[in-house]
Amino acid sequence: MSSGSRRAYRTGLSPGVIIDxxxxxxxxxxxxxxxxxxxxxxxxTSLSVIYHHVGDRDRVCAAVVDRVYAGMDLNIDEMDWRKLLYGVLSAMIDHLAHYPGVAAWLLRNGPQTEELVPVLDAGVARMLDAGWGEESATAYSVAFNTCLGLIALGDQQVSGTDPGLAGLLHLLETYPSAGSGAKQMQQMVARFTTDDEGLAATRRDYCLYALDRVLDGLEARLNQLTNRTTTAR
Structure with a gap:
């Protein structure tokens, strides 16, 4: 290819424009x-320009995750561990729903981006202050990863060969000897097979329900730890 026929790529790009x-x-x-x-x-533009300004795809994806979290209004000054976790994770449930794949990236890679380090530090610090001791980081990650897993599951698109939840709903509706348990499940599954707007609301409610129950379980565990410490004294 002659120099005269080379494509004139866009110039003047910045890291911010690339991440946008x-x-x-x-x-x-x-x-x-x-x-x-x-x-x-x-x-x-060319790949070399992106590599020069930001880096390879791993770096670009990390920068996208950072940008997503920078757009969240997170209060990490809350001193109560449960209130802090609920505030951060409920905001995450709402925000990450608009950015498919970010939750799955975090599950694979952990919070290894600059915007997430202060969140992690504050969350685990509150757990330590509350008496979680050596279980602080584990308890924090269980709550975090439970929410991420549910968001990531919601991001998955049903393939052309998979029946999806519509298949389960049809089975429950037509099963000849379905009892009260199956009927109850049928009602829940039906909420996940509605229109896009209704589905988004159902997924949000489901994630928030799971978050509350996880925090309930963690609080019960903290009571065990603190009672054990009190008894030992």
């Missing part, structure tokens, strides 16, 4: 569903 484009692709397709070539095409 990657974030937009994440909203449209999901974090795992776009490639670096897709990003370069969106920006009308």
């Amino acid at each position: 484009a990657a974030l937009a692709l994440t909203v449209e397709r999901g974090l795992d569903a776009w490639s670096m070539r897709d990003l370069a095409a969106r920006l009308d």
